[in-house]
Amino acid sequence: xxxxxxxxxxxxxxxxxxxxxxxxxxxxxxxxxxxxxxxxxxxxxxxxxxxxxxxxxxxxxxxxxxxxxxxxxxxxxxxxxxxxxxxxxxxxxxxxxxxxxxxxxxxxxxxxxxxxxxxxxxxxxxxxxxxxxxxxxxxxxxxxxxxxxxxxxxxxxxxxxxxxxxxxxxxxxxxxxxxxxxxxxxxxxxxxxxxxxxxxxxxxxxxxxx
Amino acid sequence: xxxxxxxxxxxxxxxxxxxxxxxxxxxxxxxxxxxxxxxxxxxxxxxxxxxxxxxxxxxxxxxxxxxxxxxxxxxxxxxxxxxxxxxxxxxxxxxxxxxxxxxxxxxxxxxxxxxxxxxxxxxxxxxxxxxxxxxxxxxxxxxxxxxxxxxxxxxxxxxxxxxxxxxxxxxxxxxxxxxxxxxxxxxxxxxxxxxxxxxxxxxxxxxxxx
Numbered sequence: 001x002x003x004x005x006x007x008x009x010x011x012x013x014x015x016x017x018x019x020x021x022x023x024x025x026x027x028x029x030x031x032x033x034x035x036x037x038x039x040x041x042x043x044x045x046x047x048x049x050x051x052x053x054x055x056x057x058x059x060x061x062x063x064x065x066x067x068x069x070x071x072x073x074x075x076x077x078x079x080x081x082x083x084x085x086x087x088x089x090x091x092x093x094x095x096x097x098x099x100x101x102x103x104x105x106x107x108x109x110x111x112x113x114x115x116x117x118x119x120x121x122x123x124x125x126x127x128x129x130x131x132x133x134x135x136x137x138x139x140x141x142x143x144x145x146x147x148x149x150x151x152x153x154x155x156x157x158x159x160x161x162x163x164x165x166x167x168x169x170x171x172x173x174x175x176x177x178x179x180x181x182x183x184x185x186x187x188x189x190x191x192x193x194x195x196x197x198x199x200x201x202x203x204x205x206x207x208x209x210x
Numbered sequence: 211x212x213x214x215x216x217x218x219x220x221x222x223x224x225x226x227x228x229x230x231x232x233x234x235x236x237x238x239x240x241x242x243x244x245x246x247x248x249x250x251x252x253x254x255x256x257x258x259x260x261x262x263x264x265x266x267x268x269x270x271x272x273x274x275x276x277x278x279x280x281x282x283x284x285x286x287x288x289x290x291x292x293x294x295x296x297x298x299x300x301x302x303x304x305x306x307x308x309x310x311x312x313x314x315x316x317x318x319x320x321x322x323x324x325x326x327x328x329x330x331x332x333x334x335x336x337x338x339x340x341x342x343x344x345x346x347x348x349x350x351x352x353x354x355x356x357x358x359x360x361x362x363x364x365x366x367x368x369x370x371x372x373x374x375x376x377x378x379x380x381x382x383x384x385x386x387x388x389x390x391x392x393x394x395x396x397x398x399x400x401x402x403x404x405x406x407x408x409x410x411x412x413x414x415x416x417x418x419x420x
Contacts, residue, residue: 078289079288079333079334081289082292082296082337083337086292086341087337115297123289127296127297131296
């Protein structure tokens with residue numbers, strides 16, 4: 001499947017590109033700057049230039065599915081949380097609808113479904129993610145929302161715990177999040193569902209087979 | 211009509227309380243701190259304590275209409291723009307629905323209906339207002355959204371220009387905005403409409419009679 005990865009230059013996004021590529025999909029890396037292109041082209045992966053705050057419509061041509069893995073990150077202000085995490089996601093959903101793209105997988109965050117429960121410093125972020133997730137749910141697209149716990153740079157071991165609600169907080173390597181997102185692109189079972197995601201003891205394809 | 215004014219201690223909110231009172235309504239001032247209460251009680255106006263970021267459900271008992279005039283203001287960060295201007299408004303809309311309150315008048319901002327057109331420094335604010343306005347439109351409540359231009363502290367002259375879209379930017383005294391919001395509470399004509407608002411040459415009741 002030809003999958004547009006929005007935020008392909010991000011820490012999770014880079015893994016998503018590789019995991020899609022390894023599993024026989026055809027990823028298309030959406031990046032903001034031309035100097036982010038060679039790392040993908042060197043691997044034979046197509047890239048498109050698109051800026052979530054401006055125009056990125058051309059990125060959607062000939063795309064069959066979208067993985068949204070972009071985020072403004074911890075080094076910018078909350079204004080960018082609105083403009084990228086919330087509004088960038090909402091515009092990506094609108095574009096996907098416009099182009100008739102059926103499948104949309106959203107990288108969200110644990111507690112985005114109950115932002116009022118978050119730590120004070122995180123609340124604005126969780127609400128922004130919440131609004132984007134709610135917009136996706138009501139979009140009519142076939143969606144999957146994945147809300148991982150704290151992301152680490154540990155090497156993935158391919159073992160996860162994924163449930164509609166997990167009542168404890170925890171962490172998970174970015175690589176395992178990326179593999180889960182990539183797996184969900186082709187899975188029929190996960191349509192119109194939202195999941196919490198942590199490291200666990202089931203292999204990804206087993207966890208998602210249930 | 212018993213009208214809950216959310217943000218009653220704000221610069222527009224204070225005028226709204228007075229205008230409602232003058233026109234025979236029964237305003238209820240929702241304020242965050244107890245030391246904001248006496249200014250209203252001294253005039254015989256009922257007040258309720260409610261914090262938009264926490265709990266304000268008790269403010270809605272026995273209320274017939276809501277005017278949302280709260281804002282985080284220019285002295286706090288964009289995190290508060292999300293938590294107050296956007297999420298505070300959305301929670302107020304949810305509470306109004308929950309309590310079966312029919313009428314909801316929203317103080318928005320010019321360009322909130324086309325946030326992408328705003329100045330770079332204003333965009334995050336306009337998107338936050340936009341999301342709140344969109345939420346209201348889809349809430350099923352009888353709403354009026356008022357999007358004034360730049361607010362001034364000039365004395366109001368009671369003359370406005372109000373249209374669904376005004377193509378030029380301009381300003382308007384807070385007092386005239388407040389009188390317009392107050393007038394709209396009882397007007398039958400303005401249900402489920404959104405308006406741009408500037409100073410103009412029609413008296414408020416004439417402008418809204420058309």
